[in-house]
Amino acid sequence: xxxxxxxxxxxxxxxxxxxxxxxxxxxxxxxxxxxxxxxxxxxxxxxxxxxxxxxxxxxxxxxxxxxxxxxxxxxxxxxxxxxxxxxxxxxxxxxxxxxxxxxxxxxxxxxxxxxxxxxxxxxxxxxxxxxxxx
Numbered sequence: 001x002x003x004x005x006x007x008x009x010x011x012x013x014x015x016x017x018x019x020x021x022x023x024x025x026x027x028x029x030x031x032x033x034x035x036x037x038x039x040x041x042x043x044x045x046x047x048x049x050x051x052x053x054x055x056x057x058x059x060x061x062x063x064x065x066x067x068x069x070x071x072x073x074x075x076x077x078x079x080x081x082x083x084x085x086x087x088x089x090x091x092x093x094x095x096x097x098x099x100x101x102x103x104x105x106x107x108x109x110x111x112x113x114x115x116x117x118x119x120x121x122x123x124x125x126x127x128x129x130x131x132x133x134x
Contacts, residue, residue, distance in 0.1 A: 003040045006089040017133050021057040030117035032108050033073040033096035035065055044090040047082050068132035069096040
């Protein structure tokens with residue numbers, strides 16, 4: 001059976017790229033440069049469930065996405081988290097934060113109404129981030 005992203009993640013995100021291990025998604029809220037990495041491995045809930053080799057690859061991809069967000073969006077802070085309380089599939093949030101954003105200094109979850117990006121924003125972000133993942 002082919003790997004699939006959990007239905008809740010699929011509903012809340014847009015596909016950005018396929019990295020060596022992870023599928024890179026963009027959260028449907030353009031107030032924040034908010035990406036999600038989903039390792040393409042079945043039946044994983046927590047980071048420590050990854051085999052060592054995959055855990056190292058996932059860490060490398062977290063760093064690459066962090067560097068891309070930092071370079072392209074000039075964020076003040078990067079938040080990296082793997083909570084999984086609501087979605088039982090391992091996924092890692094890499095979120096660019098600004099001291100002026102709607103949620104600062106609190107978490108981005110439930111920080112006001114979601115602002116879905118239009119297609120021009122999505123394509124711009126896909127191009128900008130994609131340039132870091134040839």
